[in-house]
Amino acid sequence: MSAAPQKAKAGAEKIEVIVSAVVPVNDLVTRFEFRRPDGAPFPPFSAGAHTVVEMNDAGRTRLNPYSLMSDPADSGTYAISVRRDDQGRGGSLFLHRNVKPGDRMTLSYPVNLFPIDLRGRKHVFLAGGIGITPFLAMIAQLEKLGARWELHYACRNEALASYADVLTARHPGKVRIYYDDRKQAIPLGDLLDGQPLGTHVYVCGPKGMIEWVHRTATEHGWPDDNVHSEEFLAPQPGQPFEVRLCKSDMTITVGENESLLEAMERCGVDAPFLCRGGACGQCETDVVEHDGEFIHRDHWLEDDQQASGTKIMPCVSRFVGPTLVLDR
Amino acid sequence: MTIQFNDETFRGDYSFRNSPWAIRRFPFPFHEDSYMYSVNMEQHRGGPAGSVYEKRFDVDEHYVSEMRDRAIVLAEDPLRCQSLPHMTLAGWDLLELIMVSKSEDYPDLFELHRDGERWRWVNRPMGIDDTFTFMDETTLPYGPMEYITRQTQGDFAVLDQRDDNLWMDAGMVTTQADWSLDFDIGMNFFEWHAPVPLAHEMGIFKRALKFLMNVQQGAPARRLNWTMTVNPLLDTSPENYHKWGIQKTELTPENIGAKQHLRVELQTFYRLPRSNALVFPIRCYLIAFQDLVTVPKWGRRLHRVIRDLPDELATYKGFIANRPLMLDYLSRYDDGLPTSPGVWPDLDTEPPLQK
Numbered sequence A: 001m002s003a004a005p006q007k008a009k010a011g012a013e014k015i016e017v018i019v020s021a022v023v024p025v026n027d028l029v030t031r032f033e034f035r036r037p038d039g040a041p042f043p044p045f046s047a048g049a050h051t052v053v054e055m056n057d058a059g060r061t062r063l064n065p066y067s068l069m070s071d072p073a074d075s076g077t078y079a080i081s082v083r084r085d086d087q088g089r090g091g092s093l094f095l096h097r098n099v100k101p102g103d104r105m106t107l108s109y110p111v112n113l114f115p116i117d118l119r120g121r122k123h124v125f126l127a128g129g130i131g132i133t134p135f136l137a138m139i140a141q142l143e144k145l146g147a148r149w150e151l152h153y154a155c156r157n158e159a160l161a162s163y164a165d166v167l168t169a170r171h172p173g174k175v176r177i178y179y180d181d182r183k184q185a186i187p188l189g190d191l192l193d194g195q196p197l198g199t200h201v202y203v204c205g206p207k208g209m210i211e212w213v214h215r216t217a218t219e220h221g222w223p224d225d226n227v228h229s230e231e232f233l234a235p236q237p238g239q240p241f242e243v244r245l246c247k248s249d250m251t252i253t254v255g256e257n258e259s260l261l262e263a264m265e266r267c268g269v270d271a272p273f274l275c276r277g278g279a280c281g282q283c284e285t286d287v288v289e290h291d292g293e294f295i296h297r298d299h300w301l302e303d304d305q306q307a308s309g310t311k312i313m314p315c316v317s318r319f320v321g322p323t324l325v326l327d328r
Numbered sequence B: 001m002t003i004q005f006n007d008e009t010f011r012g013d014y015s016f017r018n019s020p021w022a023i024r025r026f027p028f029p030f031h032e033d034s035y036m037y038s039v040n041m042e043q044h045r046g047g048p049a050g051s052v053y054e055k056r057f058d059v060d061e062h063y064v065s066e067m068r069d070r071a072i073v074l075a076e077d078p079l080r081c082q083s084l085p086h087m088t089l090a091g092w093d094l095l096e097l098i099m100v101s102k103s104e105d106y107p108d109l110f111e112l113h114r115d116g117e118r119w120r121w122v123n124r125p126m127g128i129d130d131t132f133t134f135m136d137e138t139t140l141p142y143g144p145m146e147y148i149t150r151q152t153q154g155d156f157a158v159l160d161q162r163d164d165n166l167w168m169d170a171g172m173v174t175t176q177a178d179w180s181l182d183f184d185i186g187m188n189f190f191e192w193h194a195p196v197p198l199a200h201e202m203g204i205f206k207r208a209l210k211f212l213m214n215v216q217q218g219a220p221a222r223r224l225n226w227t228m229t230v231n232p233l234l235d236t237s238p239e240n241y242h243k244w245g246i247q248k249t250e251l252t253p254e255n256i257g258a259k260q261h262l263r264v265e266l267q268t269f270y271r272l273p274r275s276n277a278l279v280f281p282i283r284c285y286l287i288a289f290q291d292l293v294t295v296p297k298w299g300r301r302l303h304r305v306i307r308d309l310p311d312e313l314a315t316y317k318g319f320i321a322n323r324p325l326m327l328d329y330l331s332r333y334d335d336g337l338p339t340s341p342g343v344w345p346d347l348d349t350e351p352p353l354q355k
Helices: A091-098 A129-145 A164-170 A188-193 A207-219 A260-266 A303-308 B020-024 B063-076 B085-105 B144-149 B204-213 B238-250 B296-308 B311-316 B323-331
Strands: A014-024 A029-035 A049-057 A060-067 A078-083 A104-108 A122-128 A149-155 A175-179 A199-204 A227-230 A241-245 A250-254 A285-295 A318-326 B081-083 B110-115 B118-123 B128-133 B155-162 B165-172 B221-230 B260-271 B278-288
Touching: A029 A091, A049 A078, A049 A091, A060 A078, A060 A091, A060 A129, A078 A091, A078 A129, A122 A129, A122 A207, A129 A149, A129 A199, A149 A164, A164 A175, A188 A207, A199 A207, A207 A227, A241 A260, A250 A260, B081 B085, B081 B144, B085 B110, B085 B144, B085 B155, B085 B165, B085 B278, B144 B155, B144 B165, B165 B204, B221 B238, B296 B323
Parallel strands: A122 A149, A122 A199, A149 A175, A199 A227, A241 A318
Antiparallel strands: A014 A029, A014 A104, A029 A078, A049 A060, A049 A104, A241 A250, A285 A318, B081 B165, B110 B118, B118 B128, B155 B165, B155 B278, B221 B260, B260 B278
16 A cells, blocks of 8 residues: 555564573473563563574574563563473473573564453463463462452372462462372363353363364353364474476475474565464465375364365475465 | 744634645645555654654644534534543543653643652643543543543543454544444444445455454554545534535535545554543544645545545445545546556655646
């Protein structure tokens, strides 16, 4: 239209930060706290938001999304809690092994793909393992607003129950912990049946838990819009494959341990993204031509779109076959 | 720059006027000699010095009089400002966004002093100096959204984002191009756009919704929209159609240059941080045809756009009946010369009218 057309940049706006604390929570989980170098306040955020952490791992850029777990009202600090994944692609290992207080890092502005429905008369949080992190921020926000909530939190055992002690001490009567090693399980059916009208349920945890909650809620007559979930997918390794990018006029190879999005970025292609976890839709790319099989792993495309072979989400999805041409 | 605020009216004797400064910075919406819908979004990150795009919330010579007009509308019809109960947090977000932006962008006009949650807000043009507690509604004379939008030009639609849609759950709407907040409150994006012709078939709204839901914190966006208004009326609402609709029949070849106004909306889009809602400020700029044609490029181009506009659009925008009269007038300012690309007046480089 008008004034000074500017091309949208890939990803969200960025914030330079200094690591202010690295706090081991238990054998697997470490909390990283950040402040701004100039002491300025952080942008406020809404509970449920994540930030994308940029890591320079020996020359290789890693971009991993983590839920902001700090109190949204505390503009002096952003905090994330990271579970070490020894079998993963290395982002969490890098954070655990290399990041020290005083280090300078870059975060993205908060992006919220898992917001609280503020119309809710009551909010029920269902956490599995490290899926507790967004709920820490949600609880802080709802406490300030004086809203009704309760948390049901499933953990492997007491030693790995991140923040369970703090939560139960601070909010007696609102928090229940379930330990796998004691054969305890969230009584989901009863829990859903007992809620007042206007309750919203939020689940964050392993894929199986999320599916279980959605399926059970449907079976118990819950409207889909009252059940909220967030699952970040990490890109999975796979066979290397070749891709022709027709707008950029180049052919690139996606390596075994990188995503298609990362391969494009490595080759200097400015591809859009936000969540890097198959949820936000920002990196959706048109397929011009293909001969082979797609491995769609995103939550964004509809089943028929995935089956049609005309779209791919480069942040998490891959391809097996001789020919793939993308409109990028 | 110090702004001289006009003392003017947008009703009754219609004493509204644009100064030469306001004419030159008018947001002319046509970048070429024809117009069709598009998802014409760009980032809202400033613009040329002095232009309406430069600041986050543009303040101009009409500010004080526009706020006076808003107060009149609200006194007659309080339902122009509504906020569903879950939108109060978004109201605080909006209050913070505007106070921070205006005090940074216009330090000679607005001041914000923050001591924890204790805030002092000084609005010099309106003679306001209030101290209140952020997030405590009892310390303000109105709800946070109403308080700040009584002091900010433009309408405000505050949209909740949930269930893969946007919902019109709060707003301040007194300077609108014939739509009603009271009618649209609680509707989703597709519902409130249902009356717009052609655009649905073009897939415009699906793409626009996708774009808007991805507007992120710290990265606001903007676009322009436009229509036509007879007399410099800010409040062209359905609620008051019986008062202003009839005025469209009062155009004559003699008065059209003064009475007929191009109405342009600078629409901006901001993600609100605490609530994750989206605010959609819709700022209305009016310019009389006789002022607009003092810029030769704009006179040439407006004639061509109005002449070639599809009938559906001229009908939807409410000026199909007056189009022949407009074209008679505007054709006098179109000499057939080519126009330079883009929206700017280009007064130094475009030739004067050759007839």
